[in-house]
Amino acid sequence: MKDTIPLLTSPALGDLPHGFTGRRGGVSTGIVAGLNVGLGSHDDPAAVHENRRLAASAILPGAALVTLHQVHSADVIHVTEPIPVDARPRADAMVTDRPGLLLGVLGADCPPILFADVRAQIIGAAHSGWKGAFAGVGEATVAAMEWLGADRTHIAAAIGPCIQQKSYEVDAGFFERFAQADAANERFFREGKPGHYQFDLEGYIAARVAAFGIGTVHCSGMDTYGNEADYFSFRRATHRGEPDYGRQLGAIGLVD
Numbered sequence: 001m002k003d004t005i006p007l008l009t010s011p012a013l014g015d016l017p018h019g020f021t022g023r024r025g026g027v028s029t030g031i032v033a034g035l036n037v038g039l040g041s042h043d044d045p046a047a048v049h050e051n052r053r054l055a056a057s058a059i060l061p062g063a064a065l066v067t068l069h070q071v072h073s074a075d076v077i078h079v080t081e082p083i084p085v086d087a088r089p090r091a092d093a094m095v096t097d098r099p100g101l102l103l104g105v106l107g108a109d110c111p112p113i114l115f116a117d118v119r120a121q122i123i124g125a126a127h128s129g130w131k132g133a134f135a136g137v138g139e140a141t142v143a144a145m146e147w148l149g150a151d152r153t154h155i156a157a158a159i160g161p162c163i164q165q166k167s168y169e170v171d172a173g174f175f176e177r178f179a180q181a182d183a184a185n186e187r188f189f190r191e192g193k194p195g196h197y198q199f200d201l202e203g204y205i206a207a208r209v210a211a212f213g214i215g216t217v218h219c220s221g222m223d224t225y226g227n228e229a230d231y232f233s234f235r236r237a238t239h240r241g242e243p244d245y246g247r248q249l250g251a252i253g254l255v256d
Contacts, residue, residue, distance in 0.1 A: 005035065005058035010114070010158030012218035016123070017060040017102075018114050018252040020160040020220065022230040026051040031244050036232065038106055038247030039067075039085065049085075052249075056102055060253040063102040068092060070106060070127045074135035076144040079103065093126035093141040096254070097148050104251035108234040109224050111162030111202065112250025113209070115141055117150035123252050128159075128205050134178070138209040155214040160250040161222035161231055165190065165200040168225070168235075174199070224248075 005026075007019035026035030028047045036043050037052045056065040064082035068091050075091040080098055083089070094103045095115075103125035105112040110129030116122070124141040126132070142152055170189075175197045178185040188204040189197040206217045224231040232246035 005054055007058055008161065008220060008222065010218045010220070012156040012158045012216045013114060013116050013252070014118065016116050016118060016252065017063075017255060018116075018158070019059045020112060020250045021055050021058075021248045022161070023232050023246060023248065024230060026054060028246065031237070031242055032232070032246035034232075034246065035248070036246030037249045038108070038245075041246060042244045043246070055249050056104070056251070059251050060102050060255070063100055063253045065102045065104050065251065066094065067104045067106065068094065068127070072129050072131040074132055074137040074140045076124075076126075076137070076140045078144065078148070092128070092132050092137050093124060093144070095122065095124040095141060095144040095148060097122045099254040099256045102251050102253040104249050106247040106249055107160065107162065107224070108232045108245055108247045109163040111205065111220075112160040113138060113141070113205065114158045114160070114250055114252040115145060116156055116252060117145060117154045118156075119154050120148075120150045121254055122148045122150040123254060125250065125252055130199070130201055130204075133201070133205045133208060134181070136208070138205060139212045142209070142212055142214055152213045153215050156216040156218070157209050157214055158218045159202055159205055159220060161220050161224050161248065162202055163225045163233065163235060164202065164221070164223035165198045166226070167223055168199045168201060169193075169196050170199045171196055178204075
């Protein structure tokens with residue numbers, strides 16, 4: 001299965017079962033052709049469920065995939081058992097110390113972040129768009145892992161594919177929100193056309209999580225917006241006036 005579903009992995013997470021999917025592989029057709037795992041899309045639900053099964057099997061065969069109803073928050077849940085798809089909690093991050101669970105978060109420009117303290121065998125996964133990052137979803141995930149017994153200095157974080165700075169244009173109001181919160185945030189913005197900036201979402205997330213004291217942060221550097229062949233992108237679909245867009249998955253699990 002791993003030969004048919006391409007996975008991007010992170011050296012920061014070593015041999016721990018994990019991966020970031022793209023759009024290649026899968027059974028969806030049309031605008032969301034490929035491995036669309038987004039239950040919120042207008043895709044055929046049967047195709048989405050099959051894609052989710054394929055993705056989970058490629059990352060950790062036999063594991064129960066747990067996902068969330070993502071709401072761009074900093075809310076984290078502690079997962080102790082499989083959660084039915086129709087009972088997904090409204091949150092944006094999860095942590096667990098239980099083998100056999102595959103924690104999965106979705107993105108389509110917003111990156112999934114996968115966390116692990118290999119020594120303590122405690123993992124986490126977070127969906128981190130700008131709203132969640134600004135609210136501290138990465139830090140909240142680390143804190144939840146510590147509550148389970150992790151040591152933040154032993155935690156590695158892998159930031160998955162996301163919209164890169166060259167593709168992420170924002171207006172002056174967006175820039176001012178970040179600059180007013182912390183003048184140091186200005187380093188994540190590059191001036192663009194008049195009244196606009198290019199925002200380094202990946203760099204901002206990495207800096208926030210690193211400043212929280214974790215051991216390792218790795219960035220994929222993959223641009224979801226600019227790489228149409230490999231990734232779905234909400235912003236690309238919006239700019240084209242397309243009625244729907246696919247989602248990719250970042251997931252991590254533990255084995256006995």
